[in-house]
Amino acid sequence: DxxxxxxxxxxxxxxxxxxxxxxxxxxxxxADAVSVKSFREITYQTDGTYVDHDEEWVKVxxxxxxxxESELVLRYSSRYSSAKxxxxxxxxxxxxxxxxxxxxxxxxxxxxxxxxxxxxxxQHRKVVCNVPGLKVGETIHYVWERSAFKSRVEGNWADMxxxxxxxxxxxxxxxxI
Numbered sequence: 721d722x723x724x725x726x727x728x729x730x731x732x733x734x735x736x737x738x739x740x741x742x743x744x745x746x747x748x749x750x751a752d753a754v755s756v757k758s759f760r761e762i763t764y765q766t767d768g769t770y771v772d773h774d775e776e777w778v779k780v781x782x783x784x785x786x787x788x789e790s791e792l793v794l795r796y797s798s799r800y801s802s803a804k805x806x807x808x809x810x811x812x813x814x815x816x817x818x819x820x821x822x823x824x825x826x827x828x829x830x831x832x833x834x835x836x837x838x839x840x841x842x843q844h845r846k847v848v849c850n851v852p853g854l855k856v857g858e859t860i861h862y863v864w865e866r867s868a869f870k871s872r873v874e875g876n877w878a879d880m881x882x883x884x885x886x887x888x889x890x891x892x893x894x895x896x897i
Contacts, residue, residue: 743756743779743781743890744781745781745782748781748888751781751782751785751887751888752780752781752782752784752785752788752887753778753779753780753781753782753785753788753789753887754778754779754781754887754888754889754890755776755777755778755885755887755888755889755890755892756777756778756779756859756890756891757775757776757777757890757891757892758774758775758776758777758889758891758892758893759774759775759776759893759895760772760773760774760775760881760892760893760894760895761773761894761895761896761897762879762894762895762896762897763897764877764896764897765877766875767871767874767875768868768871768872768873768874768875768876768877768878769867769868769869769870769871769877770867770868770877770879771865771866771867771868772865772866772867772868772879773863773864773865774862774863774864774865774866775861775862775863776861776862777859777860777861778859778860778862778887779857779858779859780854780855780856780857780858780859780860781856781857782856783856785856785887786854786855786856789851789854789860790850790851790852790854791848791849791850791851792805792808792848792849792851792862792864793846793847793848793849794846794847794848794864794866795831795844795845795846796844796845796846796847796866797841797843797844797845798843798844798845799843799870800868800869800870800871800872801866801867801868801869801870802866802867802869803845803847803864803865803866803867804847804864804865805822805826805847805849805862805863805864806822806863806864806865807819807820807822807861807862807863808820808822808825808849808851808860808861808862808863809860809861810851810853810854810858810859810860810861811858811859811860811861812855812857812858813857813858818853820849820851820852822849825849825850825851825852826847826848826849826850827847827848828845828846828847828848829845829846829848830842830844830845830846831844831845831846881894
């Protein structure tokens with residue numbers, strides 16, 4: 721059941737924050753941040769539509785990691801889907817949680833990242849959530865969701881899952897229903 725899975729992930733997330741003391745710059749000298757845990761659950765329908773729920777806990781190790789993690793960007797095509805940030809919280813080095821006000825730090829705009837290739841499509845969108853006050857040594861917890869209301873190929877579901885990234889990924893789970 722999805723609610724139980726998400727409850728487990730949130731409860732488990734608290735345990736992660738207090739267990740991330742072993743994640744240090746000395747242990748990961750080439751990393752600016754470390755993905756401590758990521759949990760992704762995709763529920764798809766036979767017509768190819770789906771809901772993709774993502775959660776991730778990332779520990780920041782350097783100032784560059786702090787800058788990189790201080791902005792969550794979700795890209796999507798409004799022809800086929802939507803995206804939203806559900807929640808963002810920061811756990812300080814003592815495990816104290818600070819909740820980010822997503823409604824005041826999130827905006828949606830046209831994604832112009834393809835302009836270098838001379839491609840512009842006003843339906844290429846992005847949701848950007850700024851994360852103020854993030855510090856080196858803290859762990860950030862993102863929760864977001866993408867919903868596809870139209871499949872790109874009728875009657876077929878397709879998506880990509882990344883299990884390798886520019887930072888170490890310690891524990892990554894993908895569940896497809």
